[in-house]
Amino acid sequence: MNLKQVTIGFVIVWAFHLLLCAGCASRQVKVALNYAPTGTGLLSDLKPAVVSLQVVDHRPKEQRNYIGVQRNTMFGAENTTVISKTPEVQVVHNALKVELERSGHRVLNPGHGHGEITVNVGLTQFFFDSKASGVDIELVGSIRADVVASAGVGNVPQVSFTVESSYRDFVQMGLSRPAFFGVWGIFSSATSKSHIEKVLNGTLVEFVRRFCLEPKFRKFFI
Amino acid sequence: MAISGISVAERGGGKKGIVRIYAVTILLVVAMILSGCRPGRSGTSFEPSLEDISRIKNVGLHVKVEKGFAVRLQYVTNADDPNLFENLIGLGLIVAVQRSRGISVPREAVAGGAIGGAIGGVIGGVIRESSPDRRATRALKPEAAQMNSADAIGHAMVDKFETAKVFPAIELVQSQSPAAAQESGIDTLFIFTVRRWGLRPPLGSKYDKGDKAEAQLELDVNLKLISSATSKVLWERNEFYPDSKSYSLGDFKSQEGLLAGRMEYVLQMVCDCTANEVYRTPQNQGVMQ
Numbered sequence: 001m002n003l004k005q006v007t008i009g010f011v012i013v014w015a016f017h018l019l020l021c022a023g024c025a026s027r028q029v030k031v032a033l034n035y036a037p038t039g040t041g042l043l044s045d046l047k048p049a050v051v052s053l054q055v056v057d058h059r060p061k062e063q064r065n066y067i068g069v070q071r072n073t074m075f076g077a078e079n080t081t082v083i084s085k086t087p088e089v090q091v092v093h094n095a096l097k098v099e100l101e102r103s104g105h106r107v108l109n110p111g112h113g114h115g116e117i118t119v120n121v122g123l124t125q126f127f128f129d130s131k132a133s134g135v136d137i138e139l140v141g142s143i144r145a146d147v148v149a150s151a152g153v154g155n156v157p158q159v160s161f162t163v164e165s166s167y168r169d170f171v172q173m174g175l176s177r178p179a180f181f182g183v184w185g186i187f188s189s190a191t192s193k194s195h196i197e198k199v200l201n202g203t204l205v206e207f208v209r210r211f212c213l214e215p216k217f218r219k220f221f222i
Numbered sequence: 223m224a225i226s227g228i229s230v231a232e233r234g235g236g237k238k239g240i241v242r243i244y245a246v247t248i249l250l251v252v253a254m255i256l257s258g259c260r261p262g263r264s265g266t267s268f269e270p271s272l273e274d275i276s277r278i279k280n281v282g283l284h285v286k287v288e289k290g291f292a293v294r295l296q297y298v299t300n301a302d303d304p305n306l307f308e309n310l311i312g313l314g315l316i317v318a319v320q321r322s323r324g325i326s327v328p329r330e331a332v333a334g335g336a337i338g339g340a341i342g343g344v345i346g347g348v349i350r351e352s353s354p355d356r357r358a359t360r361a362l363k364p365e366a367a368q369m370n371s372a373d374a375i376g377h378a379m380v381d382k383f384e385t386a387k388v389f390p391a392i393e394l395v396q397s398q399s400p401a402a403a404q405e406s407g408i409d410t411l412f413i414f415t416v417r418r419w420g421l422r423p424p425l426g427s428k429y430d431k432g433d434k435a436e437a438q439l440e441l442d443v444n445l446k447l448i449s450s451a452t453s454k455v456l457w458e459r460n461e462f463y464p465d466s467k468s469y470s471l472g473d474f475k476s477q478e479g480l481l482a483g484r485m486e487y488v489l490q491m492v493c494d495c496t497a498n499e500v501y502r503t504p505q506n507q508g509v510m511q
Contacts, residue, residue, distance in 0.1 A: 039269050069426065129425040142425055144462070166489075168442070168462040170264040206264060213498040 027111070029070050029082045030111050031197045035095035035204050041103030042212035046221035050106045050115035052153075055093040058122040058146065067068050067200070068128030082196055088126040091143070091204065099208045105221075114153050117220045122146040128200050128217075132192045139195060141167045141203030147211070151220055161216045165207035227315035263460065270457035274449070282395035282450075283383070285376035289418035291366035293358040295471065296436050306395050354431060359420070361475055368421075368482040375416060378486065382493035388501055404450035415444040417460075417487070424468040433472030439484040445478040445496060457500060463488050 014210050055081065066081035067088060084091060096119075097107045108115045126145035130137055150158040171191075211217065350356055369375060376394045383392050395403060395411070403411045421437040423429060430436065441463045447456040465484050474481050 002239065045272065127425050131423065140425060140464070142463070144466075164466060166462050166464050204262070206389045209266075210495065210498070213495075215498060 001045045003136075004140035009074070020189050028066070029069075029080055029193050029196065030080055030085050031124070031193060031200060032085050033091045033197065033200055033204060034099050034199060035091075035208060037099060037102065037205065042099060042209060043103035043105060043218070046103070046218060048104045048106075049107050049117055049221055050108060051054070052108045052110070052113070052115035053096060053098055053100070054119070055089045055096070055121040055123060055145075056108045057089050057123050058114055060124065061064070062128065063075040063125065068163065069130075069197065070193075070196065071130045071132060074090065079191075082128055084200075089123055092123055092126070092143070095204050095208050096211065099212060103212075116152060118150050118153055120148045120215070122148075123217050126129065128196055128203075130196075130210065137191060139191065141170050141199045143203050143207040143208075145211075147214075149217055150218060159216045161209045163207060163214065165203055167199055167206050169195075169199050169202065223337055225336040227328045233466075234254060257367060259404075260424050263467050264462045265460060267458040267460065268446075268455050270447070270500060272456040273445075274456045278410045278447075278456075278500075279390050280408045281383075281389040281392040281410045281447075282403045282406065283376060283380055283392055283414060284395050285372040285379065285414045285416070286398070287375065289371045291359070291363070291370045292418070293355045293362065293471070294435070295358070295423050296353060296355050297346055302308060332449045338388065339407060349493070354435075358471055358475075362421075365474065365478075365481045369485040372416075375489070376414070378489050382490055383496075386493055386497050388497040391407045396446065400448055400450045400453045408455065411450055413444075413446040413448065415446075417442040417444055421471070421474065422464065424464075429469075433470060433475065435471045436468050437471050437474060438468040439481070441486055441488045441492065445492075447500065459499065460496065461492065463491050494498075 066083050069083035070079045070082055086094075100107050106115070123143075123145050125142055127143075128139070128141045130139045142164075145161065145163050147163055148158050148160045150156045236435065239254055274429070285402075315391075363370075370380070373394075381388060381396055389412075392412070393408075395406070395408065397403070398411065398413055400411055420442045422440040424436055424438045426438045443461050443463070444458070445461060446458040449456055465488055467484070469480065469484075
């Protein structure tokens with residue numbers, strides 16, 4: 001193979017790669033979010049109760065269109081936006097419902113009667129981001145909500161509290177995407193979808209944990 | 223291994239030797255990449271047994287700081303990378319391991335490795351030392367000094383745990399040995415490891431150079447409760463706490479007490495979450511409200 005052939009081969013690979021990148025820039029990454037609890041229910045040590053649960057979206061408008069950015073792993077340039085296959089409000093509602101039900105409590109959806117405990121969750125943040133640093137990529141998820149809870153409905157005292165959860169993980173650049181396939185891979189490889197899902201699902205687990213261990217919420221079950 | 227590979231090639235191993243050098247080099251690069259120094263993922267490593275937790279009476283708090291204050295706005299680990307000294311120690315270890323196995327390591331290979339390590343260390347060091355993150359870290363060191371030690375963080379945490387009545391009794395201890403704790407009448411050791419703390423970019427923000435860069439305080443900790451009598455881990459969690467508020471880097475430099483104040487706020491978050499984690503036995507639920 002002579003120098004001319006090598007040069008032509010190199011140009012073809014680059015052109016193909018640029019085509020791929022151009023395609024990537026215009027699409028979104030859709031992630032599947034599911035609450036996957038482990039161990040015993042966090043509220044299983046409390047007296048069983050019927051809970052009316054409602055989750056509403058209080059996030060700023062600009063944060064409702066997408067839940068994060070997928071970045072280039074080497075220099076951190078934005079690659080494409082991340083969106084959830086299921087609306088985030090529903091994801092949080094399902095997660096809390098699963099945790100309450102596996103702990104022996106019954107959950108009523110909005111419009112299906114009144115429970116012994118009424119919980120209104122106002123979602124204020126649901127976001128993912130990543131930060132590059134040479135061979136390391138830091139992945140961070142964050143979920144925040146303002147919660148108002150009361151024993152029943154009507155003219156009863158309410159308690160309010162904020163639940164904040166963050167989850168951080170690190171992956172190696174080469175493990176997140178096949179950066180070792182060449183120099184072009186290192187310069188343009190992006191955080192993989194599976195890592196984004198893992199971090200957001202981890203954040204969800206942390207959110208439910210913080211929510212269920214909040215004393216202001218737990219005291220309604222005593 | 224790499225050095226023995228070189229020696230095979232030099233001894234006339236031919237194509238096999240060259241293949242071996244490539245294989246070893248790739249393995250070394252992969253090993254270097256995989257051995258990156260960074261905190262692990264968040265979450266619970268050991269779930270508490272409510273029975274064990276409810277028996278806690280006297281707690282000895284031992285604080286360790288793995289990585290002190292640093293600004294990590296441009297790159298995540300700029301302030302934490304190994305330096306020239308560590309590179310050369312690594313090379314020395316490789317040579318020592320090879321010699322202990324009876325494998326001869328040519329002087330040329332050692333010299334080449336040392337020069338390579340030194341050049342890499344110097345280039346890396348110059349890049350890191352001239353980075354905006356390192357300059358900002360140096361500029362904020364006086365502001366961070368108030369909270370940048372195991373002692374300062376330990377005293378702040380003891381105050382917070384006592385105020386919130388998280389444990390019946392808590393005191394700072396210098397040793398992390400369960401046996402030493404038991405001798406002092408402490409039934410549970412609380413090892414509070416600050417894996418790193420400093421300033422990071424808020425989620426979704428774009429990096430601006432200089433004092434305009436947006437920053438928020440972060441604290442990454444490993445929390446572990448150990449029984450002094452049995453050395454059994456009762457509870458362990460890795461927690462990542464970003465501050466809920468963000469400021470410009472310039473604010474942290476110009477507003478006296480802002481950095482220490484935000485650290486106090488984040489330590490309070492750690493205290494509250496720890497309280498909720500460990501203080502949830504039915505008989506204690508009325509206390510934390």
